[in-house]
Amino acid sequence: MNPNPPTDTTEASDQSSPNRRIDQIVEEVAQLAAADMPPGAFFQEFLMRVLAGIEAQAGAVWIRNPQGFLQLQYQSQIDSVGLDNHKNGRQSHNELLRQAIQTAKPILLEPYGSTGILEGIPAGNPTDFVVLLVPILLDEKTALGLVEVWEEPRWDARTKRAHLNYLVQMAAYASGYVRNQQSRQMLNQEQLWSQLESFSCQIHSTLDITTVSYHIANEGRRLVGSDRISVAVREGKKARIEAVSGADVVEKRSAQIKLMRKLCQAVLQWDEKLVFRGVKDDGLPPDVYEALDKYLAESAAKLLVCQPLRDQREKDPQTKEYKPGKARSALLMECYEPPAQPEPIIARLDVVGRHAASALYNSTEMRNIPLRFLWKPIMAVQEGLGGKTRFITFLISTAVIVLLLAMVLVPWELKMDAKGQLVPENRLWIYAPREGKIEQFDVEPNSVVSRNQVLIEMFDPLLQKDLGDLNGKIETASQRIRIRRAQLQGLNLDQASRDKLTTELSESEAALAQAEFQLNVLNKLYPKGGRLGAFQVMAPQNLANRQVTPGEPDWLVLSGSDIRDLKGKYVKPSDPILRIGQVSGQWEIELKIPQKHIGQVLAAFKTKDPDEKLDVDLKLENQVTKTYRGKLARRDVTQEAVPNKDEHSESDPVVYAYVRVSGDDIPEEDRIPIGNQLAGVEVKAKIRCGPHAMGYSLFYGVWEYLCEKIFYLF
Numbered sequence: 001m002n003p004n005p006p007t008d009t010t011e012a013s014d015q016s017s018p019n020r021r022i023d024q025i026v027e028e029v030a031q032l033a034a035a036d037m038p039p040g041a042f043f044q045e046f047l048m049r050v051l052a053g054i055e056a057q058a059g060a061v062w063i064r065n066p067q068g069f070l071q072l073q074y075q076s077q078i079d080s081v082g083l084d085n086h087k088n089g090r091q092s093h094n095e096l097l098r099q100a101i102q103t104a105k106p107i108l109l110e111p112y113g114s115t116g117i118l119e120g121i122p123a124g125n126p127t128d129f130v131v132l133l134v135p136i137l138l139d140e141k142t143a144l145g146l147v148e149v150w151e152e153p154r155w156d157a158r159t160k161r162a163h164l165n166y167l168v169q170m171a172a173y174a175s176g177y178v179r180n181q182q183s184r185q186m187l188n189q190e191q192l193w194s195q196l197e198s199f200s201c202q203i204h205s206t207l208d209i210t211t212v213s214y215h216i217a218n219e220g221r222r223l224v225g226s227d228r229i230s231v232a233v234r235e236g237k238k239a240r241i242e243a244v245s246g247a248d249v250v251e252k253r254s255a256q257i258k259l260m261r262k263l264c265q266a267v268l269q270w271d272e273k274l275v276f277r278g279v280k281d282d283g284l285p286p287d288v289y290e291a292l293d294k295y296l297a298e299s300a301a302k303l304l305v306c307q308p309l310r311d312q313r314e315k316d317p318q319t320k321e322y323k324p325g326k327a328r329s330a331l332l333m334e335c336y337e338p339p340a341q342p343e344p345i346i347a348r349l350d351v352v353g354r355h356a357a358s359a360l361y362n363s364t365e366m367r368n369i370p371l372r373f374l375w376k377p378i379m380a381v382q383e384g385l386g387g388k389t390r391f392i393t394f395l396i397s398t399a400v401i402v403l404l405l406a407m408v409l410v411p412w413e414l415k416m417d418a419k420g421q422l423v424p425e426n427r428l429w430i431y432a433p434r435e436g437k438i439e440q441f442d443v444e445p446n447s448v449v450s451r452n453q454v455l456i457e458m459f460d461p462l463l464q465k466d467l468g469d470l471n472g473k474i475e476t477a478s479q480r481i482r483i484r485r486a487q488l489q490g491l492n493l494d495q496a497s498r499d500k501l502t503t504e505l506s507e508s509e510a511a512l513a514q515a516e517f518q519l520n521v522l523n524k525l526y527p528k529g530g531r532l533g534a535f536q537v538m539a540p541q542n543l544a545n546r547q548v549t550p551g552e553p554d555w556l557v558l559s560g561s562d563i564r565d566l567k568g569k570y571v572k573p574s575d576p577i578l579r580i581g582q583v584s585g586q587w588e589i590e591l592k593i594p595q596k597h598i599g600q601v602l603a604a605f606k607t608k609d610p611d612e613k614l615d616v617d618l619k620l621e622n623q624v625t626k627t628y629r630g631k632l633a634r635r636d637v638t639q640e641a642v643p644n645k646d647e648h649s650e651s652d653p654v655v656y657a658y659v660r661v662s663g664d665d666i667p668e669e670d671r672i673p674i675g676n677q678l679a680g681v682e683v684k685a686k687i688r689c690g691p692h693a694m695g696y697s698l699f700y701g702v703w704e705y706l707c708e709k710i711f712y713l714f
Contacts, residue, residue: 022166025053029170033177036184039063042177043074047147050170051076054163056151057129061174062097063136063145070097070146081127081150089126096123097146100133104143107133108164111153129153130160134167136174144178147171195223200355209233209363213243216359220331220352221245224345227301230332231356232264233364239265239330256298263291264330267306271326276304277342303338305346307331307353311361329360407695414697415617415686416600420591420659422620422672422681423558427581430537433525436460437570438577439534441563446679448583449539449555454527455578456537463526464533470519477512481505539580555580556679587677589618589630589659591685595641596704598655602637604689610635614687616659620672621682629670630659632687659685 032045043061051059058077062070083089099115100107109115109131114124125131129150135143147167155163202215213231221229231243241250241261251257266288267274274284280292296304308327333349335342366372382391432438436458443455484505488498526535539555558579571577593601605612616630641653661672696703 022053025049026169026173029173033173033180036180039073039181043174046170046174046177047074047076050147050167051149053170054149054151054166056132056149056163057081058150060148061145062101062148063178064101064143070101073145078150081129083127086126088121091121092124092126095121096125096131096133097148099123100135100146101143104135104137104141106135106164106168107131108160109133130155132160132164132167134164134171136171136178138175138179144175147174192223196351196355199223199352203356203359204362207363207366209360209367210242212359212363216331216352216356217243217245220349220356223352224333224348226303226333226335226345226349227337228334230260230264230334231360232261232268232330232332233360234265234268234326234328234330237265237269239268256295259291259295259298260332263288263295264306264332266291268308268327268330271308273308274304274306275346276301277338278302299334300336301334303333303335303342303345305331305333305349307333307349309353309357309360311357313361328364329357331356404695407698408693410694411691412694412697414600414604414689414692414700416593416597416689418591418593418597418657418685418687420589420683420685421679422587422661422677422683423590423679424556424581424583425586425588425660427558427579428540429576430455430539430578430580431576432456432458432537432571432573433535434460434463435570435572436463436535438566438568441567441578443557443578445557445560445563447557449557449580451539451541451555453539453555454536455539455580457534458537459531459534460526461533463522463535467519467522467532470515470522473515474512474519477508477515480508481512484508537577556583558679560680581679586660586662587672588661589616589683589685591616591632591657591659591683592644592654593637593657593687595653595655597687598637598641600689600700601632601657601687604687605634608634613665614689616688617686618659618661618672619684620676621684622678623676628661628672629666630661630685631663631665632657632659636660 029046029049032042032049035042037045043063047059047061050056058075058081060075060078061073063073065071083093096107096109096115107115109125111125111128111130114122127150130153132149132151134147136145136147138144147170149163149167151160151163199215199219202219203212205215206212213233217229217231221227229245230241232239233242234240239261241252241257241264244250244257252261266285270285270288274288274292276292276296280289280296282289284292292304307330309329309331310327331349331353333345335345339345369375382388385391385394437460438456439459440457441455442457443449443453449455484501487493488501488505493501527538528535558581563578566577601614604614611633613631613633616632618628618630619626620628636658638656641655644652644654660666691697692700
């Protein structure tokens with residue numbers, strides 16, 4: 001097509017040269033449209049040839065971006081047309097572009113012409129040039145961009161129309177180029193998505209962190225198009241290089257790997273992306289700057305990016321909420337001969353990093369699971385049983401069966417609980433020698449007393465009367481004796497009177513002797529108190545066969561503070577008042593075995609031998625961290641159940657038993673130390689009753705309750 005057609009035959013020869021030039025330009029533009037060129041280079045070459053073909057003053061190529069706005073791809077001499085020489089000239093021109101892209105039709109406007117459509121600022125040509133606007137079409141109704149040309153107004157209308165048709169033809173080639181570029185981009189994207197899908201499948205195919213790291217390093221390098229990619233994983237505050245692309249093994253002691261680890265560690269602590277394009281940034285943190293400087297001394301990389309990777313499932317250590325914390329891993333990308341525009345490589349690294357973050361997070365979580373080598377066999381069993389529900393059912397059933405078998409078949413020591421207190425082995429009760437009222441206790445609980453020391457002071461009115469009568473008899477008999485002796489000294493007595501007085505004197509002397517004897521007996525039996533009828537209860541002599549060391553105390557009061565309740569009360573000779581025991585000598589535990597436990601204790605004795613013994617575990621209330629050992633002989637278990645008087649909350653009767661805590665059959669380390677042998681110390685005991693089924697030993701109380709309350713009914 002000739003944009004400047006000749007007017008007659010004489011001009012045809014003059015136009016042959018422009019026609020050849022235009023045909024050459026059309027051919028060149030067609031070749032450019034078919035070539036695989038970057039958009040910036042294509043539109044530059046395209047516009048220069050378009051303007052040369054019609055000798056236009058200026059031109060521009062506009063392409064719609066993904067957001068729908070026109071973006072200038074290339075322009076030539078656009079400042080010379082004077083868009084800013086008139087008020088609102090730039091806005092009017094922008095409105096013209098907007099209407100042209102919407103209508104998707106060619107537009108030709110004369111200088112200062114308008115489209116005639118008024119929407120705020122009118123769309124028009126605010127210049128001294130003719131403007132030609134042709135859409136770059138994707139289809140008949142969709143415009144991808146615009147080709148805009150400004151030319152001198154000297155051409156006639158026919159030439160201007162020919163120029164517009166010329167632009168339409170050029171825009172068609174531009175449309176073809178754009179469609180080819182979109183096809184190539186879609187093909188490249190398909191290939192990229194296919195590679196990315198393969199990459200994602202590989203890095204998520206295993207939970208082994210080393211394998212995952214090598215997949216990321218090797219496959220990620222191909223996707224990104226870099227020379228090397230390394231993977232670092234944070235362990236606590238330190239980083240560890242897990243994989244380097246192209247290397248089968250990471251040599252951790254090599255100088256470069258050590259410097260790489262320090263660089264990744266510094267970046268992970270900084271928690272920001274590091275990009276090095278050949279010039280170091282002085283605004284980097286000091287530790288990052290130092291680590292980068294040392295690493296670059298070993299590496300020839302001209303483009304280096306260290307990208308921290310964080311997963312959205314990371315929990316905040318304080319709130320335990322899902323909040324991205326510090327990155328757990330990082331990618332180190334290096335290029336030795338980077339392209340002039342490295343942004344696409346960095347963008348692809350971001351895409352690879354987003355996929356790698358979740359894979360590294362999963363593998364790190366798996367590595368942190370303790371005893372993870374046990375989970376694979378368990379998972380195999382679960383799958384073999386048919387799923388999680390059946391596995392849990394089988395697991396619970398197996399556990400219950402094993403537990404029941406253990407309860408029945410496994411022997412377990414049966415231990416019966418009892419309570420008691422530490423007391424001397426030689427002890428006795430103090431009784432009143434006769435009925436009387438307790439007036440005073442001369443000893444306190446846990447006090448040490450010597451033999452024949454006064455313990456209790458009592459009073460008996462009958463004793464007072466008996467002593468008064470005896471004293472009266474003694475005084476009467478003594479007076480009679482004095483009178484008879486005086487009478488016998490008379491000189492005028494006959495023999496009969498003398499014999500009578502002698503007989504009466506003998507009787508009085510006999511009555512006096514009898515009264516004094518009775519008084520002495522009462523005084524010996526009932527030591528005198530402070531007044532007539534009062535008597536004292538004394539501590540007894542030492543027990544038989546007991547050697548006494550001079551100055552050694554003999555007795556210890558075992559009774560508690562409840563003895564004060566007896567003051568002022570009358571007691572009988574059969575009523576125990578005070579309990580005492582010998583301080584020096586052997587000690588034992590006085591146990592109160594509940595009546596419901598005595599059957600198991602007696603059954604634990606295998607024979608009728610009274611010397612057969614059971615082991616008893618003892619724990620003192622004043623030393624609960626140590627367990628001592630004692631021996632319970634069959635003869636030391638009483639044969640009577642008595643009410644538990646000392647424990648009002650305990651309603652069941654108890655059986656008294658006495659546990660020996662010394663002897664050669666008890667190891668020295670298991671004996672109660674002498675320093676802890678204090679009377680009245682509370683003791684918790686467990687009597688070993690031999691091995692029984694584990695279920696019975698642990699839950700004998702439940703079994704006995706069932707036997708008593710339920711099974712007995714049948």
